[in-house]
Amino acid sequence: MTATDYDDFAAAYAASNESGLFNAYYERPAVLSLAGDVSGRRILDAGCGSGPLTAALRDKGAVVTGFDRSAAMVDLARRRLGEDADLHVADLSEPLPFADAEYDVVVASLVLHYLEDWSGPLTELRRVLKPGGRLIFSTMHPTGYAMDNPEADYFAVTKYSWDYVMDGQTVWLTMWHRPLHAMSDAFAAAGFRIETISEPPPAPDTPAELLPPDKGSGRFMCFLFFVLEPV
Ligand SMILES: C[S@@+](CC[C@H](N)C(=O)[O-])C[C@H]1O[C@@H](n2cnc3c(N)ncnc32)[C@H](O)[C@@H]1O
Structure with a gap:
């Protein structure tokens, strides 16, 4: 199971x-x-990928910086956002190339579940937030792992892999399952408190044919969303 x-x-x-x-x-x-x-607002998009969220935030008037560990993803983001976009190749597991208290908001969509250790990354994300700022992030819902792997130990931080078809290409994803208490412990250790935990429904304009069948409410277990505030 090599890193994704x-x-x-x-x-x-x-x-x-x-x-x-x-x-x-x-x-x-x-x-x-x-x-x-x-x-x-000044926003840092951590693990920005090809920049769809960076672009959406910019369209809403934010001044957005993005970074990602993958140079290929940053290239795609640059193609989308333009040559002058503030984009960096950087690893969330290492010290980040940004000043203290530089951002009003940090967003981190679907990136933290690739990391075994959250303490250094969360400490870095807190460092770059202004006082009163917010960290908004999504991660794999730990209950989904428990439902898919009933034989596994829910309470242990555990590396797991699965294959997934993306645009016709089958890829092997390796992630870290993290139980809810371990997330909460990591937030507190890095100096954050939870403002919001969210398990939202899909967007109202979701085409019906994309929704899983047999889910009367349209809701499904997938990701968990947090808004954290520096203490
Ligand atoms: C599921 S994609 C999400 C991309 C983007 N946030 C979005 O929602 O469109 C995960 C991204 O996290 C990046 N990533 C994984 N580990 C990382 C790390 N240690 N530091 C920075 N980026 C990382 C990957 O390269 C990938 O672009």
């Missing part, structure tokens, strides 16, 4: 992210809703 490297399937991921249920109609609308009015 988005350089290996950047274009396929970007294409599936653009219009697929989980990103376009669930994760991204949910983060944008949690972010609210961002006009004039």
